[in-house]
Amino acid sequence: MGITARGIGLLTVAVLLLGAGFRFAYPELALLGAAAGGALSVAVVIAARRPRLLVHRQADPDRVARGEPATMTLTVRNAGRLPAASLLATDRCGDRVVPVPVLRLRPGADTTVSYDVPTSRRGVVPVGPLRMTRRDPLGLVVLARSYGDGVPVWVHPRIHPLNAVPTGAGRSLDGRVDAVPHGSITFDSLREYVVGDELRRVHWRTSARVGELMVRENVDTSLPRIVVLLDNRAAAHPGRVDGVAESFESACEAAASVVTAAVREDLPVVLLFVAAQHDPGAQHDPGGQDRRGGQDGAAGAVGVGPLDRLAAVSLTGEGTMAAAVARLRRDRLGDTLVVLTGPGGRDDLGHIGALRGAYPSVVVGVFGAAEPTPPGAAGLVVVDAADGAAFAAEWDGVRRW
Missing domain, CATH: 4.10.860 (DNA Excision Repair, Uvrb; Chain A)
Structure with a gap:
C-alpha cells in the first residue's frame, strides 16, 4: 500500500x-x-478491501516456433457480492504491459481480453500475473495486488525440414532401421515387473534377493542413436547485435531441426549443452520419450522436451569444450555425434576430432564464420552455414549418412 x-x-x-x-x-x-x-x-x-476476482488465462498455442502467431486470452470474473469499482488492471506479457478493462465489474460478471504474444525472438515469454491496482475515490491511497498465476509461452527455434537422417554404424537384425522398445541384444538394466512382461525375462536371482519380481531390460545396440551437442558458450558466439548472437540462434535452429527429424523417424536422440544450464530441462534422460504434439520427443527427466530446452537455453561463460568431450567419451551415448558451434568454436575442432574413435559418425556445424573452415580440419566433416536454412540445405548433402 x-x-x-x-x-x-x-x-x-x-x-x-x-x-x-x-x-x-x-x-x-x-x-x-x-x-x-x-x-x-x-x-x-x-x-x-480485497475484491474477490477469479483469473483464468489460456495461451493458444503455448508452444510456437519463432515468428508464428500466439494469442493469450485472459478472463477476469468478479466472484464477490460488491462491484469491483475503482480498479485498474494490467497484465504483463514479457516486457510489455497490457491494460485490462475491469472498471465497475458487476458481481458475477466477467470481462475477457485477448492480445498477441510477441514471438519474434526465441525464448520463454513470461505472461502474468494480473496486476490489480485499487484506489480510493479521492485518489489518496493506492494498493497493488497480484491475481492468478503466470504462464510461460515457449518460443521454439524455427525448424527446417531435413530429408536425410543418420542411420548409424550398425543395422537392425532384419536389415532396416526400426525402433524396438525392448531389444534382445544387450543387457541394459533391471526394473520392476509390470503386467504383460514375459516371464522368461525375469531375473530370478535378483528377484529372490529383493523380494519382488525384477525384469531384464535389454537394448538393441544396432539401433542408431544420435547425440546433438550445442555449444552455448559465449566465447563460441562473439558477434552480438542488441544482445542477440545470430550464430547461436542459427545453431539452435539446426539443433531443433535435427531433433525433430530424429523424432519423426522414431530414432533415439539426446540433446546436450557444452555449458550447464540452470533450467528445468537441464537434466536429460537419453531413453525418455515425450510425444507432445510430436515436437517434444526425448524429454528430460522432469518432462521438459528438447525444444523447450532450446527455447530456454542461453549463452553462458561457464563450461569448456574439453570437459564436454571428456563426458561424451566416457558415456558414449550414441554412434552419431552432431556438434553445433559458432565462429569462436573452431579452435576446439581438435578436441572434437578426438571423439572419432568413440563415435563412428561425427559432423560439425559452424555458423556465422567469416571464412570457411579448411577442408579436412581435424579429420571431421564440417558444414559451414550462414543460418539454419543453409545448414538444412547442406545437411542433406553430407555423404556420411
Whole structure:
C-alpha cells in the first residue's frame, strides 16, 4: 500500500491544522484537521478491501516456433457480492504491459481480453500475473495486488525440414532401421515387473534377493542413436547485435531441426549443452520419450522436451569444450555425434576430432564464420552455414549418412 502525492499533502495539512488548532485554541482548525485525517483513514479502508476476482488465462498455442502467431486470452470474473469499482488492471506479457478493462465489474460478471504474444525472438515469454491496482475515490491511497498465476509461452527455434537422417554404424537384425522398445541384444538394466512382461525375462536371482519380481531390460545396440551437442558458450558466439548472437540462434535452429527429424523417424536422440544450464530441462534422460504434439520427443527427466530446452537455453561463460568431450567419451551415448558451434568454436575442432574413435559418425556445424573452415580440419566433416536454412540445405548433402 502506498500514499499518493495528494494523500501526502492531505496528511501534512491535517497535522498542521490539528497542531495549530490545539496550540492556538482554534477549534475550527482542529475540526478541519480531524476531517482531513478522517478522509485519509476512510481512503485506507476503501483501498484495503480485497475484491474477490477469479483469473483464468489460456495461451493458444503455448508452444510456437519463432515468428508464428500466439494469442493469450485472459478472463477476469468478479466472484464477490460488491462491484469491483475503482480498479485498474494490467497484465504483463514479457516486457510489455497490457491494460485490462475491469472498471465497475458487476458481481458475477466477467470481462475477457485477448492480445498477441510477441514471438519474434526465441525464448520463454513470461505472461502474468494480473496486476490489480485499487484506489480510493479521492485518489489518496493506492494498493497493488497480484491475481492468478503466470504462464510461460515457449518460443521454439524455427525448424527446417531435413530429408536425410543418420542411420548409424550398425543395422537392425532384419536389415532396416526400426525402433524396438525392448531389444534382445544387450543387457541394459533391471526394473520392476509390470503386467504383460514375459516371464522368461525375469531375473530370478535378483528377484529372490529383493523380494519382488525384477525384469531384464535389454537394448538393441544396432539401433542408431544420435547425440546433438550445442555449444552455448559465449566465447563460441562473439558477434552480438542488441544482445542477440545470430550464430547461436542459427545453431539452435539446426539443433531443433535435427531433433525433430530424429523424432519423426522414431530414432533415439539426446540433446546436450557444452555449458550447464540452470533450467528445468537441464537434466536429460537419453531413453525418455515425450510425444507432445510430436515436437517434444526425448524429454528430460522432469518432462521438459528438447525444444523447450532450446527455447530456454542461453549463452553462458561457464563450461569448456574439453570437459564436454571428456563426458561424451566416457558415456558414449550414441554412434552419431552432431556438434553445433559458432565462429569462436573452431579452435576446439581438435578436441572434437578426438571423439572419432568413440563415435563412428561425427559432423560439425559452424555458423556465422567469416571464412570457411579448411577442408579436412581435424579429420571431421564440417558444414559451414550462414543460418539454419543453409545448414538444412547442406545437411542433406553430407555423404556420411
